[in-house]
Amino acid sequence: MNKMEFNQLEETLYHEQLPNGLTVYILPKRGFSKTYATFTTKYGSIDNHFIPLGEKEAIQVPDGIAHFLEHKMFEKEEGDIFQEFSKNGASANAFTSFTRTAYLFSATGRIQENVTTLLDFVQSPYFTEQTVEKEKGIIAQEITMYDDQPDWRLYFGMIENLYKNHPVKIDIAGTVESIQHITAEHLYTCYHTFYHPSNMTLFIVGNVEPDSMMQFVKDNQAAKTFDEPAPIERIFPEEPKEAAVKERTLEMAVQKPKVFVGVKPERLDLYGPAMLKHELSAQLAYELLFGRTSDFYHEAYENGWIDESYSFDYSLESGFGYALIGTDTNHPEKFAQEVKKTIHQAVEKWPFGQEDLDRVRRKKIGFFMRALNSPEYIANQFTQYAFNGMNLFDVVPVLEQIEVADLQEAFAAVSAESQQSVFTIKSPEKEQA
């Protein structure tokens, strides 16, 4: 078992890769009574075109299948896995993102029993045509619920604007229509390709003793047999640099129009430390331009172009990413115009110096320290970073090394006019004031 100590943060992380390929991390948290565990596969909604394990030809699977598979993992011949977790006092859940499917529980007791349930249920697929059919009604209601949420529509509308071919543009849950094509056979194919231990990470954080827990997980895994690990062949289409759609409006009943300005990053091939440095630098640059202390925010707030819903974000994964700046507003055109102007001016003449950097850097370090109080944040964020070759605990040291020139360079890759897009949601019947 390997041990990494982060002295400044007073955290120690234990980890090991098991013979079957599974990566296990254990982070004990002093004073906590709960333990939180995530069992995550590097498989999300974007992995819809691939060569199935042991075959030669690539296949394209129906939209929404990774999420469908996540739902179906909980049902077994003997019943519902939620019942098992509840018996042992654990709250269980799961989620599917663009790049990951995570199964998780939190509990304050019977941790070994709950870890066993978690590992065993994810490693024993059980799908029949009948249970697959039955799930379609439930997921159709889930999709319908999201269809009625304007903020969700706004987010996906923007991603669709930015990406022409990349599967990130497909809604994670698919559509009511696309899920009708899913069969038990599809689920098995996806399962066997993407749920091999070598494509998965187990992260346990909280009130846990690392030596005995690692041994416990090893024994559980050693008792099962898996195929030899094989590299997974995913196929992604060519994606142009520029935004696919410059501007689009959706009509939907909303109290006030909603608008997003999005920017597609230029560097989508980054991995590991270079990716971490770029992502943090771009986040700091966007914080300076659009954060609560920015000139933009001040002006927009004073003029009533934004309200409490205002937000901005920069997020990067392998193959896709986005900067988003948005708000509910009665002045969507003005807001979009001002955001674009702010970006343009910063491209023409970089406005920030050392003092500005020091201030937002301190803010970000403070945010990170607060986040480390949360076992959920640590497990989820660590896993997402690890799948992209980054280490979450490098955030503070990397932040400390970043210079003004790094912000400028990162910003240059997320600012070109051709990479920008605007997406608006407006009520059909209401006239604009």
Next chain:
Amino acid sequence: MFETNKIAQGVNVHVHETTQFKTINFSIRFKDRLTVKSASERAILANVLQHSNAMYPSHTALRMVLDDLYGTSLYIDSTKRGDDHIINLNVETVNDQYLSDEGVLEKVMNLMYIVLFKPNFENGLFKENIFKREQESIVQRIESVFDDKTRYAQQRMMELGLPGHPASITSNGSIDQVKQVTNESLVAAYHHMLENNEVEIYVVGDVSPEVITAHIRDYFHFADRKQLPAKTENQLQSPKQSRVLEYEDMKQGKLHMMFFTPVTFRDENFPVMQLMNGVFGGYAHSKLFANIREKESMAYYVSSSYASQFGLMFVLAGIDRKLEEKAVSLILDQLGEVKNGHITDTELEQTKALLTNQLKEALDSARGQIDIYDQYMELSEDFEPAYLIGRWEKVTKEQIAQAAQGLSLQMTYFLSGKEEASDE
């Protein structure tokens, strides 16, 4: 868990000294009676005080000093519980020992003092443009509930079912009342808050209770509160309409049901009712989830919740708009099962285990410790989680059935798309 010191009549400081967290958390809570008027004023007040103050007279200036204090988070929100309206100053700052910088804690405490006691006044009133802007913000916040159809449906049911009752008053008041607030009445509400509200101050982190308490006593100089108005007795009156159907432009149907129960937070049987809710619909092992979702495939979400302050229980489900009648009947069937005592040993044990787990887990965050203590302090001054856990342990199926029998369905509210509009 908390060490409590009374620093003035009606003003208490509660400190939990712990090394569990990398940060120090403060929560200063001003409690007043909840009315539409007080909520409307105080929602604006929370925003105005959070915006700026005499020392940092612009939003940007205040936010910059917070960034410099290692991204110290400071926000003021307004919430409600029972017939209390609560203005809550929340501050979280990094513990000095993780930084190369020292003295952050003292600067943060001084800043909290300025935020509360040195407002951004001009000739005895709040700066007019800030007042106007924040008044507008609250109006927009109330309006935006419409975009979240689950919240909107719940709010509609409460407005229609229990008009004027604290259960239906939101922590932001009403658009009408917010618009009637003047700068003068806001200043009066501000002084009233500082001088007459009950104040509970919570601190969680690696701090000395003596030092923190002394600092707050000496620098904040809170005066004695006068006698607080007595708790209001709010009898629940059956809604005028027992079934309401409304339409909006949407796809899913939102089913909301309201039940009355004589068992409230202060009742001897409160823990029994918590278990009843868990067996019925509070969890993924509950009867509603297992039957309406897993067996019938009718819903993605279906659950019950218990509003113990008022003696209310709600059931919420997102369903196809054509299936309202069927869903209501299936939900009532499951309630019938609980009423008849058809509860398995497993259901009982699962629910006890999850309630216990939930309580223990909540205590793993500073915010959770404060919220739970603030709520349960009313039941017992030296509240410990073991007290509730012990009460749950003893509850029997018969008691749960009996508690369920006291529930009466008062209202069914259904919000959905119109027939022709929602088909695609």
